[in-house]
Structure formats: C-alpha cells, structure tokens
Amino acid sequence: MDLWVTEYQTPSLGFSCRITETLKVEQTQFQHLAVVETEQFGKMLLLDGMVMTTDADEYVYHEMITMIALNSHPHPQKVLIIGGGDGGALREAVNHPLVEKCTLVEIDDRVIEASRQYFPQLSCSFTDPKAVVVVEDGIKFVRERKNEFDIIIVDSTEPVGPAVALFSADFYQECFAALKDDGMLVVQSESPFFNADVIKSAYKGIKQSFPITKLYLASIPTYPSGLWSFTIGSKKHDPEKPINKKDLNLKYYNESIHLSCFKLPNFVSNIIKED
Ligand code: SAM
Numbered sequence: 001m002d003l004w005v006t007e008y009q010t011p012s013l014g015f016s017c018r019i020t021e022t023l024k025v026e027q028t029q030f031q032h033l034a035v036v037e038t039e040q041f042g043k044m045l046l047l048d049g050m051v052m053t054t055d056a057d058e059y060v061y062h063e064m065i066t067m068i069a070l071n072s073h074p075h076p077q078k079v080l081i082i083g084g085g086d087g088g089a090l091r092e093a094v095n096h097p098l099v100e101k102c103t104l105v106e107i108d109d110r111v112i113e114a115s116r117q118y119f120p121q122l123s124c125s126f127t128d129p130k131a132v133v134v135v136e137d138g139i140k141f142v143r144e145r146k147n148e149f150d151i152i153i154v155d156s157t158e159p160v161g162p163a164v165a166l167f168s169a170d171f172y173q174e175c176f177a178a179l180k181d182d183g184m185l186v187v188q189s190e191s192p193f194f195n196a197d198v199i200k201s202a203y204k205g206i207k208q209s210f211p212i213t214k215l216y217l218a219s220i221p222t223y224p225s226g227l228w229s230f231t232i233g234s235k236k237h238d239p240e241k242p243i244n245k246k247d248l249n250l251k252y253y254n255e256s257i258h259l260s261c262f263k264l265p266n267f268v269s270n271i272i273k274e275d
Contacts, residue, residue, distance in 0.1 A: 005036050005044070007051050009224040010194055015051070017041060023118055028110040030162050035118045041222055043118055045086060047111070047157055051222045053086050058122060061188075062088035063253040064218040064261070065230060069151045069184045070096045071244040071258060073237055076150045077101070080178070082138030082166065084155030085111030090133075091125040093153070097246055103132040105141045107162050139165050145178040152179060154187040159198060167198065169205035172233065176209040182236035185210065192217070192268045193225035203272045206233035214239055215272055216261040218252070229268070 003022075006014040017038040024035040034046045042055025053061065066089050070076045077100040079093045085106035093102040106112055112133065115123040125131055134141065142152070152175045159167040166187075175185045189195075189202040199215065207213040210233030220228045232239045242258040 005034075005038070005046070007046065007049055007224075013224075015222070015224070017044065024114055026110060026114075028108050030108045031157070033108075033110055033114055035114055044222070045111075045114065045119065048160065050158055052157070053088060053119070053122065054222050055119070055121065057221050058086075058088050059251045060218050060220045061223070061228065062092050062122075063250050064216075064228075064257075065089050065153055065155055065186060065188055066092040066096070067248070067250065067253040068216060068230070068239055068258060068261070069153070069186045069232060070099065071242045072234075072239045073150055073182070073184055074243060076244075078149050078151075078180075079103070080105065080142075080145075080149045080152045082142065082152065082154045082156065083107075083163070084153070085109075086115040086119060087112070087123040087126055089153055089155045090128075090131055091122060092250075094125045094128045094130040096248070098244060099130060101130055101132065103134060105134045105136055105138045107135070107137050109135045137162065139171060139174075142171070142174045142178050147177070147180055149179050150183055152183070152185045154185070156188065158190065167202055167205070169208050172205045173209045176233070176235070179235065184235070184237065184239060185233040187231050189215070189229045189231040191223065191225040192227060192229050192265075192271060195224075196271045199229055199231070199268075199271050202231045206231055210234060212236075212238065214262055215264065215268065217264065217268065218261060 006016040021037040045052040079102040156163040190198040212234040
C-alpha cells in the first residue's frame with residue numbers, strides 16, 4: 001500500500017512524505033500527536049498535523065536554537081527550555097561544557113513519552129545529571145521565577161493551542177524578569193516566507209523588553225518553506241559575537257554559521273523594520 005503523510009503548511013500548500021509505518025497516533029490532553037516512519041527523513045513527530053522534528057534534519061533546529069545564545073553568553077550556566085519535549089534542545093544544552101544545569105518545562109508529558117519511545121537520539125539527555133525535567137505550563141513556571149536564568153530558550157509549537165501565550169509581549173516581559181542581569185532569550189519565530197506576521201510580532205514584543213533584539217536564520221528542510229527564523233533578545237551581550245570558541249563537533253553550527261546567520265535577505269530585514 002502507498003501511504004503518505006501531509007502537513008498543510010498553508011491553506012494552499014501541502015508537504016507530503018511517503019511513510020512505511022504509523023508508529024503512534026494519540027489525542028493527548030493538549031494536542032493530536034503522531035509518530036510515523038518516513039522513507040525520506042526517518043521517524044517524524046507531528047503535533048496537530050504539523051511536523052515538529054525528524055531523525056534526518058533535527059540537528060539543524062536543535063543546534064541553532066541553543067548554540068547562538070550558549071556561545072555568545074560568557075557564562076551560560078543556568079538554562080531554561082520552555083517546550084522542547086522531544087529533548088533535542090536539552091541534549092545540545094547539557095552537552096555544552098559551560099552549562100551546569102538545564103531545566104526543561106514541557107506542558108505535555110505524552111510528547112516526552114513519545115520521544116523516549118521513538119527518538120532515542122533526542123531523548124538521550126532526559127536522565128543527564130545536568131537536566132531537570134518539569135511537566136508544567138511554561139507560562140506559569142516563568143511567571144514564578146525572578147533573576148534566575150542565564151538563558152531562556154522557547155522551543156514551542158506554532159502559536160496555536162497552549163503555545164499562543166508563548167508568543168506574547170507579556171510573556172517576553174516575564175522572561176526578562178526571570179533572567180539574570182545579563183541574560184538572553186531565544187524563541188523560534190517561524191518562516192519568513194509564510195509567517196511574516198509571527199516574526200514581526202515576536203521581534204516587536206521582545207524589543208519592548210530587551211535592549212538588544214536580533215533575528216537569525218537557518219535552513220530546515222522539513223519546516224514550512226525550508227527557511228526558519230529565531231529571534232533573540234539580550235540584556236547585555238551581543239548575540240552576534242561567538243565568544244565561546246570550543247569545538248563542539250556539531251553537524252550544522254560552527255563559528256562561520258554563527259557570524260553569517262544574522263545576515264538577512266532584504267525581504268526579511270523589511271519584516272522587522274520599524275513601521
Ligand atoms: N521544534 C518544534 C517546531 O518548531 O516545530 C517544536 C517542538 S517541541 C516538541 C514544542 C513543544 O512545546 C510541544 O511538545 C508542546 O507540548 C510544547 N508546549 C506548547 N505550549 C507550551 C506551554 N505553554 N508550556 C510548555 N510547553 C509547551
């Protein structure tokens with residue numbers, strides 16, 4: 001039988017992969033969760049029909065959402081990840097030599113469980129001595145913390161369901177308060193081709209609180225349009241400067257990528273230009 005999975009990336013565009021097996025389909029308390037085996041990308045995790053991660057290209061997203069902040073902050077000892085229940089960002093954070101403790105706050109324990117079962121390369125750090133895994137709403141968790149973290153990483157789903165408030169200026173303000181005096185916030189901010197509105201509002205919202213706000217890009221084949229953005233807010237340190245130069249032996253990130261990912265095509269610079 002010829003089986004395919006399709007993510008409707010826009011109302012007029014579908015991204016389809018031939019699948020060899022459906023491994024899990026479940027309605028959790030928060031979202032529809034599926035794990036399938038694809039021919040092209042290996043195992044794929046989908047939430048509410050949207051591709052979250054795949055075996056073949058997960059490294060780009062997970063290295064890029066973590067390493068820019070981890071390598072431009074002089075002492076990234078205490079890290080907080082909101083979302084990221086697959087464990088990929090946690091794996092990168094705990095492997096960084098300067099990180100002492102990384103807390104992951106995921107709202108849906110079924111995502112953590114699915115990753116444990118089907119994505120050993122992502123979930124391998126849940127039991128790391130530097131890792132603390134909390135199942136709770138990230139918004140509530142951040143609201144109750146003050147002046148505690150060097151870096152906060154928001155590895156969220158698209159701005160639907162429980163993730164809507166993770167894209168609000170109020171939440172960024174609460175992240176600012178939960179960070180130490182020289183802290184940094186990184187959020188995934190979607191595709192510049194298809195989600196200019198999300199980028200605009202994330203950038204504007206972060207800029208309201210953080211004196212330094214920048215956007216950077218990475219190529220991720222299974223995400224809508226293949227070009228993905230991240231927005232970073234910093235209280236003090238320039239995120240464009242890679243100051244921790246240890247060779248981390250990664251697959252996508254290196255010093256040249258760190259320097260070049262902030263160079264934006266004109267149409268992307270225009271998205272974040274002041275009105
Ligand atoms: N890399 C992904 C992407 O951009 O497609 C994100 C993957 S990660 C699995 C996103 C996670 O954020 C999901 O597991 C979801 O349950 C979690 N999440 C959504 N809203 C949340 C909230 N308010 N607090 C904590 N976690 C949340």
